[in-house]
Amino acid sequence: MPLGEVVRDKSDSRYCGVETEFNDDMPQLLALNINGGFDFVVSPLMDPSYRPSLMVAGNNGAGVPPFAGSDLVLSPSQWSSHVVGKISSWIDLDSEDEILRKDSEIALKEEIAWACHLSLQACLLPTPKGASCANYARCVNQILQNLTNMQSSFLLFISILKLWLRIPLEKSDNDAMNGNSDHLAVVSGKPEHSLPTGSSELAVNHIDGKLVMVAGVVIGLQRHPLRPYLDYVAYLYQRMDPLPEQERFELGYRDFLQSPLQPLMDNLEAQTYETFEKDSAKYIQYQRAVSKALMDRVPDEEASMITTVLMVVGAGRGPLVRASLQAAEETGRKLRVYAVEKNPNAVVTLHSLVKLEGWENMVTIVSCDMRCWDAPEKADILVSELLGSFGDNELSPECLDGAQRFLKPDGISIPSSYTSFIQPVTTSKLYNDVKSHKDLVHFETAYVVKLHRVARLAPSQPVFTFTHPEYSITRSNQRYMKLQFEMPNDTGSALVHGFAGYFDATLYKDVHLGIEPSTATPNMFSWFPIFFPLRTPVQVPPGSPLEFHIWRCCGSTKVWYEWCVTSPSSSPIHNSNGRSYWVGL
Ligand SMILES: C[S@@+](CC[C@H](N)C(=O)[O-])C[C@H]1O[C@@H](n2cnc3c(N)ncnc32)[C@H](O)[C@@H]1O
Structure with missing residues (x-):
């Protein structure tokens, strides 16, 4: 019982x-x-x-x-x-x-x-x-x-x-x-x-x-x-507060390995959009960011004269369009919105939303890939949410590089930057799940996973940062980072099965959004961490640093990560040339 x-x-x-x-x-x-x-x-x-x-x-x-x-x-x-x-x-x-x-x-x-x-x-x-x-x-x-x-x-x-x-x-x-x-x-x-x-x-x-x-x-x-005693334990158990909605939603995902989305190469399904749209914490942050940007862009005394051009690039079924219009209403600014979306199925829903809400005078829907859209005018504000669990892993940098052509030279990108973070973890459960596939491909793939039975062995460290817009002529989206993790002395010897990854994005000025554990946006459930496994777990003796390398590599049709450990022992380079895991452009 x-x-x-x-x-x-x-x-x-x-x-x-x-x-x-x-x-x-x-x-x-x-x-x-x-x-x-x-x-x-x-x-x-x-x-x-x-x-x-x-x-x-x-x-x-x-x-x-x-x-x-x-x-x-x-x-x-x-x-x-x-x-x-x-x-x-x-x-x-x-x-x-x-x-x-x-x-x-x-x-x-x-x-x-x-x-x-x-x-x-x-x-x-x-x-x-x-x-x-x-x-x-x-x-x-x-x-x-x-x-x-x-x-x-x-x-x-x-x-x-x-x-x-x-x-x-x-x-x-x-x-x-x-x-x-x-x-x-x-x-x-x-x-x-x-x-x-x-x-x-x-x-x-x-x-x-x-x-x-x-x-x-x-x-x-x-x-x-x-x-x-049993009755008392049962009494205490039943008096415990019910799990918050977010944790209830996440229960079934604990330590369950999922392939990251490929929103650029694939078209997301209605169910996926629906899950995003329930995450009010995310849209509240976007609305705050747009409000601040609007107020900086248009002084109060000119609010009734100036119309700000705002483009939502990757609009999905419209939640960021709604958040932007609400920001305009709350700040008393006038707005003209372009909603650019490359998924034709989501565009169908966008059209019915605009009609239903009576936004026809304010919102223009563009069914197009932002990288090749010929915009009729330039934007003051470019709003996007193309972020993966590791920030840049759903190719936000590549998409926004294509979109900044139609941002005014002094225009604002929301987000203005994002940074990935990584930390070593012990997780026998995930390691065994990856191993059960009995092939190399699964050991060279990054997974999205709601981490539960894991020991986080050292504080996470920043990895790659992307800033938008980015006008430098030497601009490149390739990256390399070498990191050293010091395990706390009282951890003893630790077995590292892989690395947990997160992101933090600056939407605008002090408005941020992210899942890095020490600064995570409360009650937000759109992103689980990412997990980079190691082919063989690395034993790290007490006091010895763990050295980790990660590369972001770009080809003409795909982007991928390669990673390895070089201390206290060396692992092979994982996912050389993106042979096992990559994200399509
Ligand atoms: C993570 S979803 C976010 C959707 C929506 N903004 C939301 O918050 O629910 C990213 C959206 O961007 C779209 N997208 C990705 N790359 C794109 C591109 N290059 N051009 C236009 N849309 C793109 C995807 O189809 C998807 O609808």
Whole structure:
């Protein structure tokens, strides 16, 4: 029974389980806890007195490990939905005692094999016993490797075991467990300890999004001893504020890799325009920028005499036309608008909008690519929104270079500039998703993604800036940047899977718009970050700088990025010649 049907997070955080002692009557243990209102138990699968080395064939039947009942004691769906296996806590894979160490390896493998046989969703591993856990890491890595192989040889609907690793909440320099597997989740909370049966003391762990309460369980009680705690957690959960609309919208996109739009080469669909148009935060910023530009351009005393020519280039279905007209109304300035759009389907909607709103006297629609439009007059203000998650990656520079021909020499471009930003990230989830395609192309592609399960390893740094209009005769849209990232000293060693990219645009003077985390425009959802993966993750030891290079390259038909790392180790150049990923001109 999930904690509540709150319109919110559909993740595992609504589930609550109980960590129990070994009980060889699994059906009764499960019935008690499920009837008590919990969703699952975290239970030892094996009798804790069992040691492989003490097992001689025949002492408990036929050399069979003493698991808690046969697989038939629960139905397959009960095993897979309601039981998380708790691997024996006596297991010490790095013990100096060779017998104990060997017993530990055998028991761990037996228990994991049994958990796979039962199709359990997860197993909770014992906490490593000491500071040194090399053999622990080796054994877990072997298991993860086997689980990964199982996943690739099974159909997708078969769920593969996850390992939960409980790490004490204290700092450790041990990197041996650094890994990339989707099958490994870290458990935060108190270190493992058992509580006496019927204890009123409670330990709560947060594991892989689920909540696990730890306590002894008193068989036979009418009411579950932890029920008051469960009720209170449910009460707190249901009292939480509903997610803001933006986060609700973004839930389904978390860590989901998408190809960036190609609005120049392709024609956007109605649905995409509709999503843009819901983003009022973006249009509020544009309206502010246009208002300020209008007031700078036309003094109050001339407001009734001068008509400003404003061109929206890449008008889509018209939201920037509306924002501009509203800015004119709010500042009392007169406006003549040209709406230039190359997507003929969007132009259909533009026409009906103009008619519906009665803007025929003010707005002229031009169905044309701005790079080849022969404008009947020059503009005072050029308004565009051709920005991608990385600023220039949807070819705003190339389009606006073509459009500035029809901007007056003292005319204003909104935006007046934009800058991309980048930072290194750890993200096993995205790395594994890219890797699952098993080809080079996917490792050399930049993705748009709502970053969720990521560690941002250093503050983002500016990469490329474009300014409009740009009249320099040596103007070029090719760029190169070398960046050095210093990881904070207390991060320890980090595994870099790639780089997260953002942009910030100056629309006009102090009015900006962007997604760079430290300055992001609040409540704006039109852009998710961009992600540049690395073919092989780079291990960065504490204190060593990470050196990253990125190029923006331009050809006659396409623009593309190339990137690489040169320190602490060198990666290949990614996407050489735009062989895997490019944006069409
Ligand atoms: C990101 S959308 C923004 C649309 C609209 N301004 C909005 O905010 O909803 C960019 C628009 O510019 C148009 N576009 C891109 N390149 C263009 C070009 N070279 N000439 C004319 N329109 C272009 C696209 O078709 C698309 O409608």
